[in-house]
Amino acid sequence: MAEKVPKRKPMVGLQPEGDVDWSSYRGVLVVVEQRSGQAKSVSWQLLGEARRLANRLDAPLMALVMGSRVSHLAQEAIHRGADRVFLCDSPELEHYRTRPYSRVCLHVIRTYKxxxxxxxxxxxxxxxxxAIATHLPTGLTADSTMLDVDENRLLLASRPAFSEKMLATILCKQFKPQMATARAGVFEALPRDESRTGEIIPVPPQLKPEDIATEVLEFLETTGRVNLEDANVIVAGGRGLGGPAGFRLLRELADELGGVVGASRAAVDLGWIGHDHQVGxxxxxxxxxxxxxxxISGAVQHVVGMQNSSYIVAINKDPQAPIFKIANYGIVGDLFHIVPAITEAVRRRKAGAGEPRPTSAPQTV
Ligand SMILES: Cc1cc2nc3c(=O)[nH]c(=O)nc-3n(C[C@H](O)[C@H](O)[C@H](O)COP(=O)(O)OP(=O)(O)OC[C@H]3O[C@@H](n4cnc5c(N)ncnc54)[C@H](O)[C@@H]3O)c2cc1C
Structure with a gap:
């Protein structure tokens, strides 16, 4: 007996409201993210990349700073490359909540296009x-790792697909603004330049009572959560550590260097360390x-998450380990000898003493 298949409704795409003049949309806007008045480093990285895009488009680079007591960030955004900064500084924006923040964003996007x-x-x-893309409505490319523009001013937002086997470039041809979120740590921030000048435009929050439907009673910081994104030094370990105790050696070295501990997925999956330490x-x-x-062997899924580090030091007992292909310094040997020796050397140097004698003779590659 033939099965009765219900008729599918035709897909209806997003429709712009009436005749929209897209040519009036100009410039690149970066939304600066902050918590307690401190900007996330990804915001400055994005401003660096957006500066390049804006130059190619011959258009202004704008930034939007929202929060409470955040005016210093508006000036900082100019030092970091912005030409014009929209500043919405209001006690109602002390903590992030979707509705009030998206209302301010929508107002700025609709006004300044x-x-x-x-x-x-x-x-x-x-x-x-x-939230914003749905309200405008426009498309949104999530988690981009490459950004560019073509000769038609279209944003080419690329992101890995199919377990990093492909790079998909996504375009939003029909609507403006073209929107993308971008991964932290991928783009490079511009050097801070205090001589840069720009315009700061105050934006009133203009929030209605229904825009503030939720009330934040208390904000509890999760203690012990590692901040890999902003760390200058990361001491990361993998399956080669042989168990959770191995991470103690790494923690000692990280503490001496003022860094944090990272991990491969293998170590995380084995339950040796929390997922917030995972790089890749x-x-x-x-x-x-x-x-x-x-x-850490240097699997592609790990490497994509750390290859932009300024200096990479790999320690592995296998001279053929792929990690050595991207390392600036490679040490072939047993990590249980090498890591304590490095930690000791750092301690002695900090104490102003001479170099210790190596506990083994590792081979450098
Ligand atoms: C969809 C997908 C997403 C993934 N995402 C991630 C991710 O985000 N991050 C990630 O890291 N992986 C990710 N992976 C997993 C990745 O493919 C690898 O399996 C993983 O990175 C391997 O971790 P590892 O290098 O610690 O372990 P292994 O590959 O087992 O390497 C262990 C290394 O330790 C060395 N070693 C052993 N003993 C010693 C010793 N005593 N001294 C010195 N060296 C020693 C060995 O020679 C070896 O090179 C993902 C995989 C998939 C399919």
Whole structure:
């Protein structure tokens, strides 16, 4: 007997409200994310990349700063590359909540009409970007790792797909603004330049009581959560550590260097350390000045998350380990000898003493 298949409704795409003149949309807007008056580093990284896009488009680079007591960030955004900063500073914006923040964003976008809107692919950025894109309505490319513009002023937002096997470039041809969130640690912030000048435009919050439907009673910081994104030094360990105790060695070295501990997914999946320490495709993308990869083989899913580190030091007993291909310094040997020796050397140097004698003779590659 033939099965009765219900008729599908035709898909209806997003429709712009009436005749819209897209040519009036101009410039690139970066939404600066902050918490307690401190900007997320991804915001400055995005401003650096957006500066390049704005130059290519011959259009202004704008930034939007929202929060309470955040005027210093508006000036900072100018030092970091913005030409014009919209500042919405109000006690109602002390803590992030989707509705009031998206109302302010929507007001700025509708009034100043940027052709491109970018924000960090953080928890907050993903939430906010989705809310705004739905209201405008326009498309949104999430979690981009490459951004460019073509000769038709279209944003080319690329992101890994199919377990990093492909890079998908996504365009939003029909609507403005073209929106994308971008991964932290991928783009480079511009050097801070205090001589840069720009315009700061105060934006009143104009919130209605129904826009503030939720009340934040208390904000509890999760203690012990590692901040990989902003770390200058990361000492990361993998399966080669052999168990959770191995991470104690890494923690000692990280403490001496003022850094934090990272991990491969193998170590996380084995339950040796929490997921917030994971670096890589399904963890955090990082960009520290110094990255130690200890007992980590260098699988592509790990490498995509740390390859932009300024200096990579790999310690592995297998000279053929792929991690050595991207390392600036490679040490072949047993991590259980090498890591304590490095920690001791750092301690002695900090104490002003001479170099210790090596406990083994590792081979450098
Ligand atoms: C969809 C998908 C997403 C993924 N996302 C991530 C991700 O975000 N991050 C991530 O890291 N991985 C990710 N992976 C997993 C990734 O493919 C690898 O399996 C993982 O990175 C391997 O971790 P590892 O290097 O610690 O372990 P292994 O590959 O087992 O490497 C261990 C290394 O330790 C060395 N070693 C062992 N003993 C010692 C010793 N005593 N001294 C020195 N060296 C020693 C070995 O020579 C070896 O090179 C993902 C995989 C998939 C399919």
């Amino acid at each position: 940027p052709e491109i809107v970018l924000m960090g692919a953080t928890y907050t950025g993903r939430d906010l970007a989705g 495709q399904t963890g955090t993308t990082v960009r520290p000045k110094l990255y130690f990869a200890i007992g």
